[in-house]
Amino acid sequence: MRCPFCGNIDTQVKDSRPAEDHVSIRRRRFCPACGGRFTTYERVQLRDLVVVKTSGKREDFDRDKLERSIRISMQKRPIDPERIDQMISGIVRRLESMGETDVGSKQIGEIVMEALARIDTVAYVRFASVYKNFQAADDFDKFVQELRPDTPADE
Secondary structure (H helix, E strand, C coil), rough: CCCCCCCCCCCCCEEEEEEECCEEEEEEECCCCCCCCCEEEEECCCCCCEEEEECCCCEEECCHHHHHHHHHHHCCCCEEEEHHHHHHHHHHHHHHHHCCCEEEEEHHHHHHHHHHHHHHHHHHHHHHHHCCCCCCCCHHHHHHHCCCCHHHHHH
């Protein structure tokens, strides 16, 4: 592992233990060249996923990008960060266990929306507003009306 301080590629692992989420391994590392200490995390990756965009463009799956978009939709919501991490890990596991290396961006979006709907409706609507490309307040209104099918739309 390359030292983030001096770039030395010969670093030493001083301590390894399961991270708080029990999905990754936390490693404390030491660089003998500069004396720097830093932490790395390792996750099991079942397969390399490729995201196929609606335009046909292909790019490597980026867990951090998925995490950023979910955390943005959950900003200032009363959701335990550990629960968010569990949800993200569950989404990634689900994508990896589908058996395909190519995953459509629409499919990822639907899985994320399904997970958000179970946890927080405000985050679900926030994510949907970007994912479904809402252009006006009417788009929000229609979407929220779909969430409440028992309420008459003309009131």
